[in-house]
Amino acid sequence: MSKLDFPKRRVYSPAPDYTRPLLQLSEIQQQRLLGRLKFLYGEAAAIQHLPELERLLKVHIAHKTEAMKAQNGHFNPADRFTQQDIALITYGDILISESASPLATLAEFLECTSGLRGVFNTLHILPFFPYSSDRGFSITDFRTVDPNLGSWQDIESLSERYRLMFDGVFNHASSQSMPFQEMLNGNPDYQNFATTYHSPDELTSEQRGIIVRPRTSDILTQYQSINGPIWVWTTFSPDQIDLNFTNPKVLLEVIDTLLLYVRRGADIIRLDAVTYLWEEPGTPCANLAQTHEVIRLFRDVLDIADPQVALTTETNIPHEENITYFGDGYDEAQMVYNFALPPLVLYTFYREDSTELSKWVNTLAYPSDAMTFFNILDTHDGVGLLGVKNILSEEQISFIIRCAREHGALISYRTAEGGIEEPYEINSTWFSALNLDSEDEELDLQIKRMVASRSIALVLRGVPGIYLHGLIGTHNNIESVLKTKVKRDINRTIIHYGDLRHELKNSESRVAQMIAQLSRLLDIRVNNKAFHPNGDQKVFQLNPSIFALLRISPDCEQHILTLTNVTSRRCQISIPLEKLGVTGIYSEPSAPLARSDSHPEIVTDTLSKPFCAIPQDNYWYDLMGRRGWRIVNNTLDVTLAAYDVAWLIPLIELEQMIE
Numbered sequence: 001m002s003k004l005d006f007p008k009r010r011v012y013s014p015a016p017d018y019t020r021p022l023l024q025l026s027e028i029q030q031q032r033l034l035g036r037l038k039f040l041y042g043e044a045a046a047i048q049h050l051p052e053l054e055r056l057l058k059v060h061i062a063h064k065t066e067a068m069k070a071q072n073g074h075f076n077p078a079d080r081f082t083q084q085d086i087a088l089i090t091y092g093d094i095l096i097s098e099s100a101s102p103l104a105t106l107a108e109f110l111e112c113t114s115g116l117r118g119v120f121n122t123l124h125i126l127p128f129f130p131y132s133s134d135r136g137f138s139i140t141d142f143r144t145v146d147p148n149l150g151s152w153q154d155i156e157s158l159s160e161r162y163r164l165m166f167d168g169v170f171n172h173a174s175s176q177s178m179p180f181q182e183m184l185n186g187n188p189d190y191q192n193f194a195t196t197y198h199s200p201d202e203l204t205s206e207q208r209g210i211i212v213r214p215r216t217s218d219i220l221t222q223y224q225s226i227n228g229p230i231w232v233w234t235t236f237s238p239d240q241i242d243l244n245f246t247n248p249k250v251l252l253e254v255i256d257t258l259l260l261y262v263r264r265g266a267d268i269i270r271l272d273a274v275t276y277l278w279e280e281p282g283t284p285c286a287n288l289a290q291t292h293e294v295i296r297l298f299r300d301v302l303d304i305a306d307p308q309v310a311l312t313t314e315t316n317i318p319h320e321e322n323i324t325y326f327g328d329g330y331d332e333a334q335m336v337y338n339f340a341l342p343p344l345v346l347y348t349f350y351r352e353d354s355t356e357l358s359k360w361v362n363t364l365a366y367p368s369d370a371m372t373f374f375n376i377l378d379t380h381d382g383v384g385l386l387g388v389k390n391i392l393s394e395e396q397i398s399f400i401i402r403c404a405r406e407h408g409a410l411i412s413y414r415t416a417e418g419g420i421e422e423p424y425e426i427n428s429t430w431f432s433a434l435n436l437d438s439e440d441e442e443l444d445l446q447i448k449r450m451v452a453s454r455s456i457a458l459v460l461r462g463v464p465g466i467y468l469h470g471l472i473g474t475h476n477n478i479e480s481v482l483k484t485k486v487k488r489d490i491n492r493t494i495i496h497y498g499d500l501r502h503e504l505k506n507s508e509s510r511v512a513q514m515i516a517q518l519s520r521l522l523d524i525r526v527n528n529k530a531f532h533p534n535g536d537q538k539v540f541q542l543n544p545s546i547f548a549l550l551r552i553s554p555d556c557e558q559h560i561l562t563l564t565n566v567t568s569r570r571c572q573i574s575i576p577l578e579k580l581g582v583t584g585i586y587s588e589p590s591a592p593l594a595r596s597d598s599h600p601e602i603v604t605d606t607l608s609k610p611f612c613a614i615p616q617d618n619y620w621y622d623l624m625g626r627r628g629w630r631i632v633n634n635t636l637d638v639t640l641a642a643y644d645v646a647w648l649i650p651l652i653e654l655e656q657m658i659e
Contacts, residue, residue, distance in 0.1 A: 010071065010308065012263040016062030023061040025054060029304060036297040040290055041248050049248045053255065053301075060259045060305045075308050077370040080334060081463050083531035086522055087122035087165065089379060090468040091136065092149040097497040103128070103150035105497050107158055113504060115519030119526065123158060124165035124270065124465065126380055131174060133239045135380070135492060137167075137272065138174040142257050152264060159265030165312065166266035170254045171273045172240040175223070179253075180241050186226040192247040195233035195279050202231075203281060212284040213276060214316065214414040214424055235276045235285075245278050245294060255301055262302070268310045268335070269302075271295065274325075275315045284417055287321050295325065295332050310334040312374055316384040316425075319391060329368030338373040338462060339387030343400055343426075345377060345453050347392060349434060350403040352567040354547040357456070358539045360391055361549065366461065369554075372533040373462035377453060378430035378470040381488055382412070385423050397423070407432055408476045410487040427487040429469050432476040443510060445568070447473070448643035451517045452564050455645045458525050459549050459562040461537050466518075469493065472500070473514040524623050524647060529553040530560040536612065540579060545571040546640065550580065556612040558657075561620070561648045565640040575636045581614050619651040 025033070033053060037046035088110070093102035095109055103125070110116055110123075127136035130146045145152050158164060173180060182190040197203060200220050211219060213235050220231040221238040233242045243250050261269060278290040295311065302309050312335040313325040319340040325333045340360065348357045366372070377383075383404075385397060392400075401411060401423055409428035413421045426433065434453060435446040450473060458464050469491055480489040503511040525531045530551040540548040547564045561580065565571050618631045624647050629638055638646060 010068055010306065011065070012063040012068070013065060014063075016059055018062055020062070023054075023058045023304075025057070025304070029300070030054075032300055033297070036293055036300065037248070039293050040245075040251070040297075045248055049252065052252055056252065056256050056259060057301065057304055060263065063263055064306075072307055077307070077334075078534060080308070080310060080370070081372055081533045083529055083533070084121055084526045085163070085463045085533070086120050086526065087124050087163075087374075087463065087465040088120040088468060088471070089124045089126070089376070089465050091126045091380065091492065092128040092146070093494060094468050094492075095495055095497045095500065101150035101154055102148070103154035103158065107154075107161075109497065109500070111161075113515065115515050115523075119519060119522045120162070120466075121526075122163040122165060122268070122463075122465075124167075124268075125155075125158075127167045127169055127272075128155070132176045133174070134237060135486075135488070137169055138172070138237070138240045139169055140174040140177045142169075142173070143260060156265055159267075163267040164265050165268040165270050166261045166264075167272050168254075168258060168261070168269045169272045170243065170257075171277050172234075172236060172242045175239045175241050177241070184223060184225045192244050193250060194241045195244045195246075197231045198228075200231045207281045209419045210282065210284055210417060211415070212286040212417050214273075216413055216415050216421055233279055236273070242276070242279060245290070251294065251297075255298070258298060258301065259305055262306050262309050266309060268312055269298075270312045270314055271298075271333070272314050274313050275317055287315075287317060287324070292324070292327070292332065296327065299327075299332055313337065315339070317386050318389040319387050322387060323365070326367050326371050329366075329371050334371050335374045335463060336371070338375050338460075339384050340391055341373075341375055341387070341457060341460070342377045342383045343385055343388045343397070344391070345456055346383060346404065346426075346433060347388075347396060347400050348456075348547070348566050349449065349453055350400065353544045354564075354566050355541065355544045356392060356396070357547060358541045361460065361537070361539050364461070369534045373460070374465055375457040375460050375462040376465045376467070377457050378433075378467045378491070380467060380492060381425060382409075382428055382491055383426040383430075383433065385425060401426065404428060404433055407434075407436055408478065409433060410481065410490060412487055427490050429474045429476050429491045430467070431470070431473040437475055443513070445642065447510070447513050447517060449568075450514065451521065452566065452643040452645055454518060455521055455562065455564050456547060458521055459531065459537075459551060459560075459564075459647075461535065461551075462533055464525075467491075471515065471518060472511045520624065521645070528558060528560060528623070528649075529555070530558040530649075538581075540575060542575060542579075543571060543573045545569075546573045548573060548575070552612050558653055559612075559614045559650060560623070561636075561646075563638055563640060563644075563646040563648070565642060565644045568642045570639065570641050572637065572639045575638075577631065577634045577636065580636065581612065615650055615652050617650040617652040620648040621651050621654050623647045623649060 034046055034050050095105045096102050097105045128145055128149050129142055130140045132138050132140055179190050179193045183193040215236055221234040222229055222231050234240055235242050245251055275286050277294055278288045279285050299311055311333045313333040314337050315322050315325055316339050322339055325336050344357045348354050404426045409426050411423050412425040412427055414424035416422045434449050474493055476490050477493045503509045506512055530553045532554050534554045536552040538550045545567045547566055549562045551560045620629045624645050
């Protein structure tokens with residue numbers, strides 16, 4: 001496929017068609033759903049609520065055309081993600097103009113900007129629903145598009161050209177949302193919508209001390225209900241009311257919303273802050289078994305409703321806990337945010353040493369070819385620190401924080417177990433985190449540093465995601481923080497599209513240079529199957545100044561050696577051919593036969609890679625530098641200038657691609 005090819009959009013009928021045969025769940029599917037509900041609510045409640053879950057699925061399937069059903073039947077989960085998948089992460093209104101809605105303006109930017117058209121095939125538009133606070137993450141209505149951004153028609157128009165990632169902000173809702181207001185009004189249909197107490201003392205100091213959460217504010221917020229004052233569980237802020245998933249009706253309402261998103265064009269559902277989904281006083285209330293079971297139920301529902309839709313978990317927690325959201329490789333998220341990557345890359349460039357990054361990459365495991373990592377560097381929140389909690393030492397993490405603060409970053413804290421406050425997140429744009437705004441340094445070098453850091457996220461196994469401000473090299477916006485008192489606003493600047501277009505016309509501007517150089521990397525990635533998420537990878541720890549990673553396509557027909565100089569000085573790396581595998585000594589099967597316990601009908605040995613020897617060739621070609629490198633004395637010697645990036649392919653394989 002060329003980089004412009006994309007699977008045909010799945011178009012649901014606007015109304016269900018009940019003249020056709022209704023969905024009939026198989027015995028295996030029915031028992032699987034019942035088992036999930038039993039685990040969460042007990043046998044009696046599971047039997048009571050299963051018919052409603054079946055009804056929701058029947059309604060959803062009745063919206064599907066026969067063509068869609070046939071398309072689902074031929075879908076192979078191993079082909080869900082390819083090297084062509086690159087996601088742009090953005091708020092719906094980062095770009096604004098006077099002539100069009102923000103969503104339409106975003107579409108114009110992507111379609112009309114030289115170097116970007118056809119490169120991003122996935123859009124993650126951060127919550128585009130009406131909200132009351134937290135820049136969209138305190139939703140008042142989960143089923144409508146914020147009219148300030150556009151309409152469902154804008155969303156559906158985007159879905160014709162891009163895969164769309166929707167936010168499933170199912171952990172909480174706005175205090176102004178209808179369900180919570182009806183709960184305060186005493187409406188019995190919304191009883192137990194939230195976790196409430198009649199006195200704050202009902203949640204004991206011992207229970208509070210165990211709770212782990214990404215904030216330092218009080219866990220309970222007082223509200224006045226028709227029956228008097230109540231204290232409501234609020235993990236994130238007083239305006240964000242945690243949904244009470246111990247109530248089966250809440251779960252079913254969320255599943256109904258999940259299915260609506262699928263019909264509206266969602267290809268990926270991002271489960272925001274899902275770590276804190278289930279509250280259980282007396283536990284940390286994070287990463288609980290019930291939370292994992294809810295995600296498995298979501299996965300089961302989507303496997304029935306539309307198997308082409310994937311789940312992505314956003315869980316900013318230590319890496320070893322984060323990867324548990326893959327489940328067994330087949331029963332939870334198909335994609336997990338790789339939260340250890342951003343702080344490790346920052347550490348690598350601050351130290352000018354790739355040792356820790358290389359060691360960590362060597363430990364990465366991929367339970368199956370049905371799952372992968374979402375490789376991000378910057379997000380709308382900043383750079384989370386918890387991902388490296390047990391990878392880097394406390395001294396190393398403190399070093400990252402010190403360097404980031406010198407670059408003008410702010411630090412957010414959370415309440416850890418025992419009530420202790422600890423650093424949780426670096427609030428900064430990626431450009432400012434890497435480059436000193438006041439430094440008397442050439443812009444060319446700063447952009448090279450940015451591109452070098454981004455190259456690491458692009459070459460690792462997984463799907464890369466790039467935040468819009470990281471794409472264009474935005475500086476920290478301290479002025480906005482001073483106005484709003486919200487640290488994360490340092491990285492959420494709203495840009496007038498006319499100003500951006502003016503900058504893009506100047507080839508010497510920071511924005512124009514950033515996009516020009518990054519688009520080259522992106523273009524090479526999407527057109528080379530060595531970067532397929534199911535391909536293999538091998539790290540070479542030969543020179544700490546250079547991050548060296550070999551990528552191999554799943555069919556073993558293409559090999560690309562990626563080299564990134566993480567320093568501000570000229571460096572050389574020498575790689576013996578036997579280490580590259582040119583002599584035929586390369587990869588052993590990385591795992592035994594993989595079988596899914598939760599899906600016994602799925603058996604695969606895709607992790608048992610075929611023999612992947614690199615063909616003998618005395619010349620390698622640098623796809624980035626557009627020059628050749630010659631093998632001398634059975635060694636590949638490559639010299640890189642400061643922050644250079646080289647992606648080298650054996651010339652014989654390049655010639656085969658041409659032929």
